Amino acid sequence: MTSQLSRSNAREWLLDLLLPASVFLGSLLLWEAIVRVFAIPPYVLPAPSLILTTLIADWPLLFASLLVTLRITFEALALAVAGGVGLAILLAQSRAVERAFLPFAIILQVTPIIAIAPLLLIYLESSTAVLVCAFLVAFFPILSNTALGLASTDHNLVDLFDLYRASRWRRLVLLRLPSALPYFLGGLRIGGGLALIGAIVAELAAGAAGQGTGLAFRITEAGYRLNIPRIFAALALISFTGLLIYGALALISRLVLRHWHDSARSRQM
Amino acid sequence: MLRLSGLAKTFPGGTIAVTGVDLEVRGSEFLTLLGPSGCGKSTILRLIAGLAAPSEGEIIWSDGVRPKIGFVFQEPTLMPWANVFANVYLPLRLAGLSRREAAPRIGAMLSRVGLGGFENAYPRELSGGMRMRVSLARALVADPPLLLLDEPFAALDEITRFALNDDLLVLQRELKTTIVFVTHSVFESVYLSQRVAIMSPRPGRIVGEIAIYSLEPRSADFRVSAPFADQAKQVSAALRDAMAVGYVP
Numbered sequence: 001m002t003s004q005l006s007r008s009n010a011r012e013w014l015l016d017l018l019l020p021a022s023v024f025l026g027s028l029l030l031w032e033a034i035v036r037v038f039a040i041p042p043y044v045l046p047a048p049s050l051i052l053t054t055l056i057a058d059w060p061l062l063f064a065s066l067l068v069t070l071r072i073t074f075e076a077l078a079l080a081v082a083g084g085v086g087l088a089i090l091l092a093q094s095r096a097v098e099r100a101f102l103p104f105a106i107i108l109q110v111t112p113i114i115a116i117a118p119l120l121l122i123y124l125e126s127s128t129a130v131l132v133c134a135f136l137v138a139f140f141p142i143l144s145n146t147a148l149g150l151a152s153t154d155h156n157l158v159d160l161f162d163l164y165r166a167s168r169w170r171r172l173v174l175l176r177l178p179s180a181l182p183y184f185l186g187g188l189r190i191g192g193g194l195a196l197i198g199a200i201v202a203e204l205a206a207g208a209a210g211q212g213t214g215l216a217f218r219i220t221e222a223g224y225r226l227n228i229p230r231i232f233a234a235l236a237l238i239s240f241t242g243l244l245i246y247g248a249l250a251l252i253s254r255l256v257l258r259h260w261h262d263s264a265r266s267r268q269m
Numbered sequence: 270m271l272r273l274s275g276l277a278k279t280f281p282g283g284t285i286a287v288t289g290v291d292l293e294v295r296g297s298e299f300l301t302l303l304g305p306s307g308c309g310k311s312t313i314l315r316l317i318a319g320l321a322a323p324s325e326g327e328i329i330w331s332d333g334v335r336p337k338i339g340f341v342f343q344e345p346t347l348m349p350w351a352n353v354f355a356n357v358y359l360p361l362r363l364a365g366l367s368r369r370e371a372a373p374r375i376g377a378m379l380s381r382v383g384l385g386g387f388e389n390a391y392p393r394e395l396s397g398g399m400r401m402r403v404s405l406a407r408a409l410v411a412d413p414p415l416l417l418l419d420e421p422f423a424a425l426d427e428i429t430r431f432a433l434n435d436d437l438l439v440l441q442r443e444l445k446t447t448i449v450f451v452t453h454s455v456f457e458s459v460y461l462s463q464r465v466a467i468m469s470p471r472p473g474r475i476v477g478e479i480a481i482y483s484l485e486p487r488s489a490d491f492r493v494s495a496p497f498a499d500q501a502k503q504v505s506a507a508l509r510d511a512m513a514v515g516y517v518p
């Protein structure tokens with residue numbers, strides 16, 4: 001019975017992995033075939049094989065740029081976590097504070113950051129501007145999710161803490177923060193992806209003016225030189241990085257929540 | 270232990286939950302509040318626990334102050350991120366005891382409720398009945414003289430509920446805890462209590478008190494005995510009368 005169950009689980013898992021992988025590989029092969037059959041020139045559409053060789057040939061350059069982009073992404077994410085969680089805790093302290101500040105947060109959130117980027121680039125040095133952009137986009141999902149989490153504490157548990165006359169601090173540390181953890185981790189997953197997007201977008205905006213060296217700058221640069229294979233190689237690297245960030249954050253949240261939250265449960269019959 | 274005198278609670282929306290509640294709770298007794306849904310049973314427990322303030326009337330404590338109180342909610346209300354040990358440790362932790370000081374008491378209390386060895390389990394690994402036992406252990410671990418239970422077993426299946434009823438009786442006789450128990454099951458109220466206070470529909474008030482007699486210790490035999498059936502009939506009739514009170518405008 002159990003072995004049957006685990007076998008069917010293993011099959012599910014294999015399907016989850018194998019099916020998308022084969023579709024992906026299939027489409028790459030199709031792409032390769034189309035480029036070859038119709039003899040499409042590489043400056044229009046490079047074949048996957050050419051993208052791969054470009055990736056290998058340009059690796060030192062691209063990898064150095066990847067590190068720049070990654071550093072910005074993670075710095076922005078770290079700042080966003082500190083700022084988002086900090087502000088959420090502050091907002092949770094009193095209704096008045098929340099009322100006073102939340103509208104500003106929402107206004108900033110609904111303003112597309114790309115529109116702020118040129119302004120930031122005027123006021124700030126370009127590397128700082130890029131960091132601020134990435135921070136801003138990652139900040140709000142973390143803030144709003146954490147704030148929601150802090151507000152959705154089980155009210156019976158709140159009663160229990162009232163009954164034992166728990167201090168404000170104890171209540172925060174023992175009850176509200178742990179309650180908010182799953183929400184925070186959800187925000188972190190979104191924020192991680194957005195930090196990368198924010199960094200790339202800001203670099204693109206800075207590209208013309210700045211002397212950036214991140215991946216987005218390589219894309220702009222390769223665009224000027226009509227080095228289309230390198231654009232694709234850089235794109236592939238960005239996607240892969242995004243996937244890795246998402247995967248890493250998903251793994252973290254799974255590990256942290258494995259004992260208690262439904263979202264961390266493996267799919268069971 | 271305590272006396273409720275002319276207690277009333279009106280909520281901000283204008284809902285009168287309970288009004289003119291007079292009730293005495295005696296030391297070491299097992300008292301049940303029995304009444305229809307929405308009649309204000311939970312409200313009375315919350316008033317006693319100090320989780321809400323009365324709009325009128327007062328609570329008079331025989332010792333002059335509200336003692337330590339244990340509370341069990343309808344749901345187990347455990348912290349899902351904490352294991353059984355940490356959940357039961359909570360009241361002691363909030364009272365300033367270190368983990369080391371608290372450990373023997375927690376271990377003893379968990380054995381008492383039949384969960385010895387489950388210290389490291391997480392709530393979601395436990396059955397509904399076991400979670401309720403953890404909740405009971407948490408309520409009792411700080412040795413409160415007064416225990417309030419708000420329909421604690423309503424969500425459990427009958428077999429589990431009977432087992433927990435028996436265990437609760439044993440615990441209460443051992444610890445001499447005063448218990449105010451809320452239920453809307455006539456049978457549960459008769460099986461457990463020494464006294465049943467019957468409430469009218471909202472706005473709730475106490476419309477009758479019935480003493481329950483049985484040979485001690487109570488056991489499954491009591492549940493199928495003639496005295497049990499007679500007293501259940503009597504309580505049912507009283508509850509029916511109480512319901513009728515509600516229909517008078």
Ligand SMILES: Nc1ncnc2c1ncn2[C@@H]1O[C@H](COP(=O)(O)OP(=O)(O)OP(=O)(O)O)[C@@H](O)[C@H]1O
Pocket residue numbers: 280281282284285286304305306307308309310311312313453471
């Ligand atoms: N915080 C609140 N604000 C407004 N009305 C409330 C509040 N809490 C309870 N009430 C109302 O007071 C009445 C009594 O509620 P209470 O929860 O005490 O009833 P109960 O007897 O415990 O019901 P049940 O058996 O369904 O648990 C209900 O009509 C309820 O709607």
Ligand SMILES: [Mg+2]
Pocket residue numbers: 310311312419
């Ligand atoms: Mg209730």
